[in-house]
Amino acid sequence: MVSFFPLAPPLITALMGAAVGSFLNVVTWRLPRQESILWPSSHCPRCGTTLAWWDNVPVLSWLLLRGRCRYCKAPISSRYPLVESACALLWLITLLAQPAAMGPAPDPLLLMLAGWTLVSWMIPLVLIDLDSLWLPEPLCRWGLVTGLVVTALLGFQQVRRSVVRCCFPICWRRRWGSWGSSSAAPWPPAPSANRPSDWAMPSWPP
Numbered sequence: 252m253v254s255f256f257p258l259a260p261p262l263i264t265a266l267m268g269a270a271v272g273s274f275l276n277v278v279t280w281r282l283p284r285q286e287s288i289l290w291p292s293s294h295c296p297r298c299g300t301t302l303a304w305w306d307n308v309p310v311l312s313w314l315l316l317r318g319r320c321r322y323c324k325a326p327i328s329s330r331y332p333l334v335e336s337a338c339a340l341l342w343l344i345t346l347l348a349q350p351a352a353m354g355p356a357p358d359p360l361l362l363m364l365a366g367w368t369l370v371s372w373m374i375p376l377v378l379i380d381l382d383s384l385w386l387p388e389p390l391c392r393w394g395l396v397t398g399l400v401v402t403a404l405l406g407f408q409q410v411r412r413s414v415v416r417c418c419f420p421i422c423w424r425r426r427w428g429s430w431g432s433s434s435a436a437p438w439p440p441a442p443s444a445n446r447p448s449d450w451a452m453p454s455w456p457p
């Protein structure tokens with residue numbers, strides 16, 4: 252009989268990753284619109300109904316609802332369960348890959364938390380960039396700070412190198428005024444015209 256215990260850490264990690272992925276869907280939708288990422292709770296933009304927790308279970312709710320709002324049957328983009336699944340997978344890879352892939356570290360748990368933070372931080376950056384060819388400055392700025400703090404806490408020797416690398420985008424921002432363009436970009440940015448249609452900004456939940 253196979254013991255459940257060895258499967259518990261990866262299972263719990265995948266569930267936590269999927270839950271974080273669900274939150275990152277909200278971040279990806281609300282941050283470019285200057286909306287709070289904490290309030291109000293998720294609701295259907297068509298009928299306005301606040302979603303119950305059982306309508307927000309990562310991946311499972313989308314499958315059970317067959318990709319539609321329970322109340323008004325508005326379609327729910329398949330990007331939501333895909334992002335939740337991808338986040339769960341990345342968290343799982345981080346769990347299974349560390350710490351051997353990174354070499355000896357003073358604190359393997361902190362290293363794993365840093366890995367989870369990194370992959371979680373990258374997901375909204377990638378998605379918002381895909382949607383609008385734009386990187387939100389708060390995510391970039393606090394990403395730099397978090398990276399430096401974690402590097403220092405881990406006691407790695409490359410803290411000085413990390414500081415130099417952080418200075419590059421800051422100098423870029425000061426010199427050219429934006430992350431991705433030589434001219435001041437409108438904010439919030441207009442959706443990209445060449446964006447693939449199947450990755451169009453989903454409209455549910457906000």
Ligand SMILES: [Zn+2]
Pocket residue numbers: 295296297298299300320321322323324325
């Ligand atoms: Zn609805």
